[in-house]
Amino acid sequence: xxxxxxxxxxxxxxxxxxxxxxxxxxxxxxxxxxxxxxxxxxxxxxxxxxxxxxxxxxxxxxxxxxxxxxxxxxxxxxxxxxxxxxxxxxxxxxxxxxxxxxxxxxxxxxxxxxxxxxxxxxxxxxxxxxxxxxxxxxxxxxxxxxxxxxxxxxxxxxxxxxxxxxxxxxxxxxxxxxxxxxxxxxxxxxxxxxxxxxxxxxxxxxxxxxxxxxxxxxxxxxxxxxxxxxxxxxxxxxxxxxxxxxxxxxxx
Numbered sequence: 001x002x003x004x005x006x007x008x009x010x011x012x013x014x015x016x017x018x019x020x021x022x023x024x025x026x027x028x029x030x031x032x033x034x035x036x037x038x039x040x041x042x043x044x045x046x047x048x049x050x051x052x053x054x055x056x057x058x059x060x061x062x063x064x065x066x067x068x069x070x071x072x073x074x075x076x077x078x079x080x081x082x083x084x085x086x087x088x089x090x091x092x093x094x095x096x097x098x099x100x101x102x103x104x105x106x107x108x109x110x111x112x113x114x115x116x117x118x119x120x121x122x123x124x125x126x127x128x129x130x131x132x133x134x135x136x137x138x139x140x141x142x143x144x145x146x147x148x149x150x151x152x153x154x155x156x157x158x159x160x161x162x163x164x165x166x167x168x169x170x171x172x173x174x175x176x177x178x179x180x181x182x183x184x185x186x187x188x189x190x191x192x193x194x195x196x197x198x199x200x201x202x203x204x205x206x207x208x209x210x211x212x213x214x215x216x217x218x219x220x221x222x223x224x225x226x227x228x229x230x231x232x233x234x235x236x237x238x239x240x241x242x243x244x245x246x247x248x249x250x251x252x
Contacts, residue, residue, distance in 0.1 A: 037141035043101035049089035065164035065207035082206030125228040149224030150240025164207020200230030
């Protein structure tokens with residue numbers, strides 16, 4: 001009887017340890033009306049997909065995240081950044097990609113988007129899209145695109161934040177809420193990309209890696225990368241802006 005009780009206690013303790021290990025604390029926050037203004041430059045991307053399955057095409061919607069990068073005065077374009085894999089099954093060009101951006105006043109802007117440049121695969125998981133109409137941005141602070149995002153993320157003094165529309169049933173509310181996690185730290189690996197210890201679920205792909213720098217009383221937000229993938233727990237992988245900076249600039 002004693003052996004059985006000991007075994008039960010051991011299994012219970014092991015199960016408790018496993019649950020704690022597989023479910024670390026969720027340190028994300030939901031965006032609020034008084035959150036940092038640059039968080040409102042991140043919207044949701046809705047991509048109509050088509051996959052050949054069991055002898056027929058299956059149609060569905062892929063939801064990801066994307067960041068508004070500001071207007072181009074040269075061509076009049078408004079560009080957004082996202083992840084390449086969000087567009088992998090976008091093969092029916094007659095169905096438009098949608099971008100939805102919410103301002104801090106609660107209003108939503110709905111735009112159609114088309115692909116103008118991309119990395120072509122998971123090894124360079126980024127894409128640039130052009131919006132069909134401008135978006136007035138009086139309440140949005142658009143981060144500065146840095147050409148050395150990966151280096152900036154890895155700098156010891158950097159404050160890194162990941163933000164996107166995770167589709168988890170917790171804080172992400174199945175993709176209805178933008179969530180963000182600050183003070184992310186580099187864990188290494190995943191070359192040529194960079195891994196951080198912050199949480200991202202499906203839906204956050206294409207979201208932003210932001211580095212905030214402070215000079216006196218002034219804070220400046222830099223868009224340093226795009227979220228490529230995450231394990232929904234304690235690891236997220238980011239494509240540094242070195243990968244797409246030139247393509248973005250030439251797309252303006």
